[in-house]
Amino acid sequence: MARKPDNTSTFESTRRRKKRSPAEVFSPEDRARYEAMRSEIDEGPIDDGPPEGDRWSIWDESEPLQRGPEPWPEWVITDLGAVDHELGVLKTGKEADVFLIERAVPGTDRAVILASKRYRSAEHTQFNRAGDYVAGRGTKRSRDARALAKRTTFGLDQAAMRWASAEFDALKRLHVAGVPVPYPVQILGREVIMEFIGDDRTAAPRLSEIRPDEAELESLWDQAAEALRLMTEQGFAHGDLSSYNTVVHEGRLIVLDLPQVVDIYANPMGLDFLSRDVENLGNWFTARGLDRLEVDELQAELMNMVVRA
Ligand SMILES: Nc1ncnc2c1ncn2[C@@H]1O[C@H](COP(=O)(O)OP(=O)(O)OP(=O)(O)O)[C@@H](O)[C@H]1O
Ligand SMILES: [Mg+2]
Numbered sequence: 139m140a141r142k143p144d145n146t147s148t149f150e151s152t153r154r155r156k157k158r159s160p161a162e163v164f165s166p167e168d169r170a171r172y173e174a175m176r177s178e179i180d181e182g183p184i185d186d187g188p189p190e191g192d193r194w195s196i197w198d199e200s201e202p203l204q205r206g207p208e209p210w211p212e213w214v215i216t217d218l219g220a221v222d223h224e225l226g227v228l229k230t231g232k233e234a235d236v237f238l239i240e241r242a243v244p245g246t247d248r249a250v251i252l253a254s255k256r257y258r259s260a261e262h263t264q265f266n267r268a269g270d271y272v273a274g275r276g277t278k279r280s281r282d283a284r285a286l287a288k289r290t291t292f293g294l295d296q297a298a299m300r301w302a303s304a305e306f307d308a309l310k311r312l313h314v315a316g317v318p319v320p321y322p323v324q325i326l327g328r329e330v331i332m333e334f335i336g337d338d339r340t341a342a343p344r345l346s347e348i349r350p351d352e353a354e355l356e357s358l359w360d361q362a363a364e365a366l367r368l369m370t371e372q373g374f375a376h377g378d379l380s381s382y383n384t385v386v387h388e389g390r391l392i393v394l395d396l397p398q399v400v401d402i403y404a405n406p407m408g409l410d411f412l413s414r415d416v417e418n419l420g421n422w423f424t425a426r427g428l429d430r431l432e433v434d435e436l437q438a439e440l441m442n443m444v445v446r447a
Contacts, residue, residue, distance in 0.1 A: 194221055207313060213250050215248060224237060233397075255305070302328045304396075308397070312368075312396070345381040363432075375411040403444075403447075412441075413440075
């Protein structure tokens with residue numbers, strides 16, 4: 139026989155408890171503490187930046203694959219308490235600006251100068267008006283402001299982020315293969331942070347800016363040829379190689395500016411890009427006395443490598 143449950147009163151009391159307003163659940167002291175906490179969050183400063191420097195180091199914001207290949211060089215600063223100081227613009231360009239930054243650990247003498255290449259987003263499209271609008275809207279909570287800013291610039295940044303990511307991936311792969319490129323430290327959104335090539339805060343001169351003697355010219359050409367061999371071995375053409383995208387530091391030639399790298403095998407124009415790279419760089423060398431034959435021989439050698447691969 140079904141028994142009428144004798145726990146009716148328990149159900150009723152539960153239901154009643156559910157209907158209680160927070161005022162009954164929290165003691166007046168709890169409520170006061172809670173209100174105080176909320177107003178602290180709401181009225182806290184929007185600027186939650188570091189006590190010194192221009193921002194907290196963004197090192198820990200990058201995922202493992204967005205950081206440089208391991209082992210990390212000893213100069214890479216991974217401390218959570220590190221800050222980034224912006225020292226100035228190295229060069230502004232159409233697609234990107236290169237900044238000089240110093241990443242330092244406050245209270246210590248540990249600091250490193252880095253190059254930060256920031257690809258520009260589609261700043262001047264009509265869609266950005268939404269971003270401008272939201273930027274002016276008062277919001278007290280910096281977390282909310284950041285979320286809004288992220289959402290509205292998300293679409294606009296896509297192209298810039300793809301360029302940044304293409305450059306970072308190329309830097310990583312070529313660095314591992316031994317091609318003389320700046321060590322890629324990290325990528326975050328459309329910002330690529332890499333080793334700064336230079337002395338103290340002075341950037342190394344571009345190849346186009348130096349006047350090498352005969353021996354230096356020969357040495358730099360040998361290095362350029364070796365870099366091209368290694369890149370070809372990896373299946374890459376630089377895509378924009380020239381005396382403007384190479385710098386010389388302590389007698390070493392370093393290749394920069396890689397967002398447009400070309401997959402020699404996947405791209406139908408792959409061989410043309412490779413040949414144009416050799417030609418562009420080679421012309422600078424022959425104009426300064428290098429035997430033209432050396433350039434032609436390198437062209438032939440690289441073409442052979444590709445055809446036989
Ligand atoms: N890691 C670095 N270390 C030192 N100097 C650098 C570094 N990266 C870039 N530079 C300097 O900034 C200049 C521009 O860099 P890069 O070529 O990568 O950018 P870009 O926007 O493509 O410029 P451009 O359109 O003029 O080719 C370089 O020619 C070089 O002088
Ligand atoms: Mg360039």
